[in-house]
Amino acid sequence: MTTKSAAAAARSTVYGYPRQGQGRELKKAIEGYWKGRVTADALTATAAELRRSNWRELADAGIDEVPTGDFSYYDHVLDTTVLVGAIPERHRAAVAADALDGYFAMARGTQEVAPLEMTKWFDTNYHYLVPELGPDTVFTANPAKQTAELTEALELGHTPRPVLVGPVTYLLLAKPAPGVAADFDPLTLLDRLLPVYAEILAALKAAGAEWVQLDEPALVQDRTPAELNAAARAYRELGALTDRPKLLVASYFDRLGEALSVLAKAPVDGLALDFTESAAANLDDLAAVGGLPGKRLVAGVVNGRNIWVNNLEKSLSTLGTLLGLADRVDVAASSSLLHVPLDAALERDIDPQILRWLAFARQKTTEIVTLAKGLAQGTAAIEGELSANRAALASRATSPITRDPAVRARSEAVTDADARRSQPYGQRTVAQRERLGLPFLPTTTIGSFPQTDELRVARADLRAGRIDTAGYEDRIRAEIAEVISFQEKTGVDVLVHGEPERNDMVQYFAEQLTGYLALRHGWVQSYGTRYVRPPVLAGDISRPEPMTVRWTTHAQSLTDRPVKGMLTGPVTMLAWSFVRDDQPLADTARQVALALRDEVNDLEAAGTAVIQVDEPALRETLPLRAADHADYLAWATEAFRVTTGGVAPGTQIHTHMCYAEFGDIVQAIDDLDADVISLEAARSHMQVAHELAAHGYPREAGPGVWDIHSPRVPSAEEAARLLRTGLKAIPAERLWVNPDCGLKTRGWAETRASLENLVAAARTVRGELPEA
Numbered sequence: 001m002t003t004k005s006a007a008a009a010a011r012s013t014v015y016g017y018p019r020q021g022q023g024r025e026l027k028k029a030i031e032g033y034w035k036g037r038v039t040a041d042a043l044t045a046t047a048a049e050l051r052r053s054n055w056r057e058l059a060d061a062g063i064d065e066v067p068t069g070d071f072s073y074y075d076h077v078l079d080t081t082v083l084v085g086a087i088p089e090r091h092r093a094a095v096a097a098d099a100l101d102g103y104f105a106m107a108r109g110t111q112e113v114a115p116l117e118m119t120k121w122f123d124t125n126y127h128y129l130v131p132e133l134g135p136d137t138v139f140t141a142n143p144a145k146q147t148a149e150l151t152e153a154l155e156l157g158h159t160p161r162p163v164l165v166g167p168v169t170y171l172l173l174a175k176p177a178p179g180v181a182a183d184f185d186p187l188t189l190l191d192r193l194l195p196v197y198a199e200i201l202a203a204l205k206a207a208g209a210e211w212v213q214l215d216e217p218a219l220v221q222d223r224t225p226a227e228l229n230a231a232a233r234a235y236r237e238l239g240a241l242t243d244r245p246k247l248l249v250a251s252y253f254d255r256l257g258e259a260l261s262v263l264a265k266a267p268v269d270g271l272a273l274d275f276t277e278s279a280a281a282n283l284d285d286l287a288a289v290g291g292l293p294g295k296r297l298v299a300g301v302v303n304g305r306n307i308w309v310n311n312l313e314k315s316l317s318t319l320g321t322l323l324g325l326a327d328r329v330d331v332a333a334s335s336s337l338l339h340v341p342l343d344a345a346l347e348r349d350i351d352p353q354i355l356r357w358l359a360f361a362r363q364k365t366t367e368i369v370t371l372a373k374g375l376a377q378g379t380a381a382i383e384g385e386l387s388a389n390r391a392a393l394a395s396r397a398t399s400p401i402t403r404d405p406a407v408r409a410r411s412e413a414v415t416d417a418d419a420r421r422s423q424p425y426g427q428r429t430v431a432q433r434e435r436l437g438l439p440f441l442p443t444t445t446i447g448s449f450p451q452t453d454e455l456r457v458a459r460a461d462l463r464a465g466r467i468d469t470a471g472y473e474d475r476i477r478a479e480i481a482e483v484i485s486f487q488e489k490t491g492v493d494v495l496v497h498g499e500p501e502r503n504d505m506v507q508y509f510a511e512q513l514t515g516y517l518a519l520r521h522g523w524v525q526s527y528g529t530r531y532v533r534p535p536v537l538a539g540d541i542s543r544p545e546p547m548t549v550r551w552t553t554h555a556q557s558l559t560d561r562p563v564k565g566m567l568t569g570p571v572t573m574l575a576w577s578f579v580r581d582d583q584p585l586a587d588t589a590r591q592v593a594l595a596l597r598d599e600v601n602d603l604e605a606a607g608t609a610v611i612q613v614d615e616p617a618l619r620e621t622l623p624l625r626a627a628d629h630a631d632y633l634a635w636a637t638e639a640f641r642v643t644t645g646g647v648a649p650g651t652q653i654h655t656h657m658c659y660a661e662f663g664d665i666v667q668a669i670d671d672l673d674a675d676v677i678s679l680e681a682a683r684s685h686m687q688v689a690h691e692l693a694a695h696g697y698p699r700e701a702g703p704g705v706w707d708i709h710s711p712r713v714p715s716a717e718e719a720a721r722l723l724r725t726g727l728k729a730i731p732a733e734r735l736w737v738n739p740d741c742g743l744k745t746r747g748w749a750e751t752r753a754s755l756e757n758l759v760a761a762a763r764t765v766r767g768e769l770p771e772a
Contacts, residue, residue: 249271276302319371618640727765
């Protein structure tokens with residue numbers, strides 16, 4: 001095909017779309033089902049209407065090929081586990097009794113069985129359910145969901161493309177099942193899995209699929225020769241099938257690198273590549289392998305993960321370069337639009353001049369369609385769009401919001417001394433133990449307590465003017481008093497105020513920092529029915545006034561026990577925001593760190609003895625390529641130390657991380673120089689405690705003994721067993737007892753029972769210590 005005909009054939013598509021609906025209808029229906037207020041039939045009907053609405057929206061915007069199978073009740077990796085029949089033994093009875101309830105049991109657990117482990121989807125804030133596999137795993141094709149949704153779309157007149165997690169990525173994301181040797185490699189199951197994928201592909205072809213997309217984002221990471229050989233074998237076998245649709249293998253979040261030549265040579269029909277992350281490298285790599293002659297290239301030139309308007313002229317230039325490298329070039333977002341909010345037009349509180357800088361899912365589909373039109377028909381066909389785009393980009397580049405000379409001068413003046421505590425940990429801990437007087441195995445929580453309906457109503461009443469600020473703050477004080485009283489009665493050693501005034505651990509601070517834009521309707525799925533509204537980091541960051549001191553000191557006035565000051569760390573403030581793309585992340589992180597340093601110092605001045613600076617996103621923001629790790633970890637750990645480096649030795653600094661592969665960053669955890677770290681450990685059976693011990697981690701740690709992302713109430717004995725496991729790796733004088741994460745999403749009944757059991761477990765195990 002000539003370059004001209006390749007351009008004329010350009011089509012537009014996306015890999016996935018936000019699932020929740022404009023009013024988060026899916027969340028409400030699912031949670032209503034869990035509580036018995038919504039029937040299974042009603043939930044199914046809501047889901048079907050949301051799928052139809054998404055396809056209609058995409059088609060009306062001009063998208064030529066819509067995705068199917070990307071819609072999920074909870075998680076697309078869990079859907080893949082069901083698709084290939086890899087149901088864990090402990091969940092099989094529940095799945096057999098009721099497929100929907102069994103599905104949610106795998107996601108959330110029940111009182112009788114634990115859920116699947118949950119961790120971050122590559123370097124995003126989306127969480128997936130980790131497959132559990134072993135040498136006895138038997139895969140069975142179960143394509144009913146995929147074929148049904150494909151049929152739905154076809155009957156509505158759309159051109160659909162089913163989207164599946166590819167077999168190599170599925171196995172690389174998996175872990176050995178409980179009871180299976182830790183060194184078991186799930187990739188050894190590839191030959192057992194490929195026939196199941198062949199059966200699924202045949203079923204989709206029979207149902208009318210012309211193309212099927214197989215997502216292989218794991219191949220953008222560093223891969224061993226054995227793993228690359230496995231990918232080559234997988235796509236050689238799948239490509240050789242005669243009873244299959246055309247295969248589009250998709251990657252995103254980074255460059256394919258050495259995996260590109262593997263897939264370019266495979267007998268598949270097309271590749272989808274990310275040309276927003278490492279775009280120049282992907283272009284060079286594609287040229288180096290001789291392009292994709294005879295194949296379709298889907299070019300992800302619109303950023304699927306961030307919310308800034310696309311530079312249309314730059315993207316058109318990239319697309320023009322690609323025309324000579326493939327048989328056909330189509331236009332897409334770089335990844336699923338699952339990672340961005342639905343519609344920027346809903347944000348009526350943002351200045352219209354700033355709003356035109358933003359592109360959410362609906363705006364991105366328009367950008368994709370515009371680019372496909374420009375590629376096919378020439379720039380004259382989209383001159384109006386190009387002119388508006390140039391004006392929006394210029395407006396942002398010259399706006400005073402983006403640059404504050406005072407902030408930049410302060411950031412440039414930071415020295416190495418600003419990122420160091422005045423004494424090493426061995427000296428600090430003496431002062432802290434004397435000041436705090438805590439027992440061995442001290443108990444605490446991570447920060448938040450249940451966000452009750454009463455609190456949500458109070459916020460709604462304040463926004464609607466039904467109560468004034470004084471009335472709202474009276475409700476907050478009452479909630480803090482209840483949280484403090486409960487912790488004292490239960491016997492918790494280091495208390496928290498429960499964060500009733502906070503809507504979200506990032507948004508709360510963003511609303512009080514200059515340079516941030518808060519979103520009202522910018523909901524993005526984090527996991528399951530948990531949706532967050534990441535703020536927009538639009539300009540230089542500073543802190544006009546204290547943000548947490550008043551509520552922390554009020555809580556401390558209610559008790560003689562230490563109450564932690566609670567902050568969100570600089571890396572997490574970036575990772576869980578839509579970060580600016582016009583300067584290096586390291587520069588933005590330092591600005592945020594200096595703003596938070598002011599808050600830490602004010603908390604200390606107000607008498608707060610324990611200050612927790614949470615960094616749950618430290619691991620998830622780790623670049624996907626090892627060559628980029630050192631630079632990232634250097635500025636990320638420096639930002640934390642700048643935040644906390646100004647306090648006295650007797651002030652105890654905590655940090656917290658959850659739901660990530662901590663083994664990859666143990667040295668970075670050490671480099672933070674926090675006095676205490678609390679980490680998720682319940683679902684992973686204290687794995688992180690052993691990783692810390694293997695590293696020789698010298699400070700205090702609290703590997704969690706209660707999985708708060710499940711409604712289960714762990715018994716005191718269960719928590720005690722985990723504690724005893726933790727003690728095999730961390731000595732008693734450095735081991736804390738805490739949940740995996742904050743309690744915001746839990747109800748008060750399960751919180752009371754679980755914390756009582758946690759404290760009882762700590763007392764039991766404390767009594768078993770020789771020192772006791």
